[in-house]
Amino acid sequence: MSSLFQTYSRWPIDIKKAKGTVVEDQNGKTYLDFIQGIAVSNLGHCDDAVTEAVKEQLDSVWHVSNLFDNSLQEKAAAKLAEHSAGDLVFFCNSGAEANEGAIKLARKATGKTKIVTFNQSFHGRTYAGMAATGQDKIKTGFGPMLEGFHYLPYNDPSAFSTLAEEEDIAAVMLETVQGEGGVHPADPEFIAAVQTFCNEKQALLIIDEIQTGIGRTGKAFGYEHFDLKPDIITAAKGLGNGFPVGAVIGKKKLGEAFTPGSHGTTFGGNKLAMAAVNATLQTVFQPEFLQEAADKGRFLQAQLKSELTGPFVKQIRGKGLLIGIECAGPVSGIIGDLQVRGLLVLPAGPNVIRLLPPLTVSKEEITTAVSKLKEAIEAHSAVNQ
Template identity: 70%
Template structure:
């Protein structure tokens, strides 16, 4: 009997050791890991520079709380601000906490309560995060949601026209690529329309970069591809290379809304997490590193397009090193076959295979992963024909 709440449909795999792109289970089977903790281990498992930084911090100080000055927080905040449109940072422990804080910040700063989000979005599992999420399955069974959220069609530039006469809009919140919603990139016209709408309505633009930030798309943040200037950016996942770390990055004009006592987190900006984050960003935010991610992302997308030859494959989507393979049938049976083949991947909804390799993945590993996908799709096609 397990003493865990059964909130996860766990795979029958127990990873015992991992390094870089490779993970090894308790039986000794080795996998190409294109899950990486769900876009968390962006430098691969146990990166040397991050490991060294955490070990050094372990010997000095683990935790003191935010009652004290914290030089590590200052270093990480400086890096996040220097590589974004923001100026100030609040640290927390996860993407859900970051989005919760962003919603609070937007409502307090604007003194308005309505927030527009989009269908098929995902913004976390706190009550505000659930309310912001445009997927009903996330909310089932929890009773009334936090009010004030409006859900518009994603990638529809005309959808915002239905809100032109609405008053009291504090913010528009979106993902530049809907990860959980099916790896759906936003188109340029839509994003520019959202930004123009925010300016017209004096609403804040919140970009949820929890999955697409920290180099995942080949830029420090995904919104950079379209030249957006968000007021608030939320990050987590890849920030700490596996240590729980989240952050809200905001423009300096928002500072008065987050004054002393207005918001907080006991563990936010913890010394160990900040040591990991600082070492992580020192690598990922280098232009040469991001240029390599762009090149490998282009190679991955090109290689995946070869899978369109299979009748089962409906579409290939993505940017950088986040990719989605949309199928005409449910993906779960194929994900299990890929595990047998030695490749770990994720679903994104019921019909999309999601690939999230580490940003350090090699071209050879990408080629090997696509070959494994080809092998499984070949066998699956032979059985179903």
């Protein structure tokens, strides 16, 4: 009998060893890992540079709290500011904490309280994160939510007309690709409507880059695919390549809202995390690395569209190496079959297979994964005809 709260429906696979794209379970079976900790290990498991940086820091100092200067934080913040639309950074421990901080920052900086988010969005499991999330299943059983959130249809430019008379709007909070909501990339017309609405309402624009950031879409951040001017960007997942860390990146003008005592964290920005972040960003933010990730994303989509041609596959969509395969029925059985075949993938809702390979994945590994997907989907289709 487990002593763990049963908050996860776990697969009976216990990973004991991992390197790059390949993981090995407790029975010695190997898998191509197209999950990577849910878009976390963007450089692959146990990247040499990140591993060495953390090992070196382990022998120096782990944690001293944010009451002291931290040169590693300054270095990481400068990298994030250089490669984003932001100027100032607050480091925390996770994506949920980053989104929580972004909501607090937007309300305090504007003096307004209402936040606009979108149906099928996902912004975390804290109370503010749940309230911002446009999925009722995330909120069930937890009582009253934090007030002040409006939910609009995603990818519907006309939806903003319903808030034409609404005042007191502090921010719009947006994912440029809804990952947990089914892998839905934003349409350019919708993005333009978001920016126009923010300008008209003098509302801040928060871009949730927890899953799409740090090279996942082939750019440093997903919003760079569009003509967007974010005021706040949240990052986590790939930021530390597996080490728990998150960040709120904001415009310089917002610095007046986050002054001493306004927000804080005990463990956020600790030296081990910052060692991992600096080593990760040193690789990911290289232009040639981002270009290679974008090229691999296009290659993966092209391979999928070429090979998955049966009627069971309805649509293949995504950005970079965040790909969704929408199917005509439930995909849980296919995901289980793929595990037997040595490929690990995720769902994104009941009918979507989500692929999140490391940005370092090889084209040979992509070809192998697509072959396994084709076999599993064809086997499923044959049984269910």
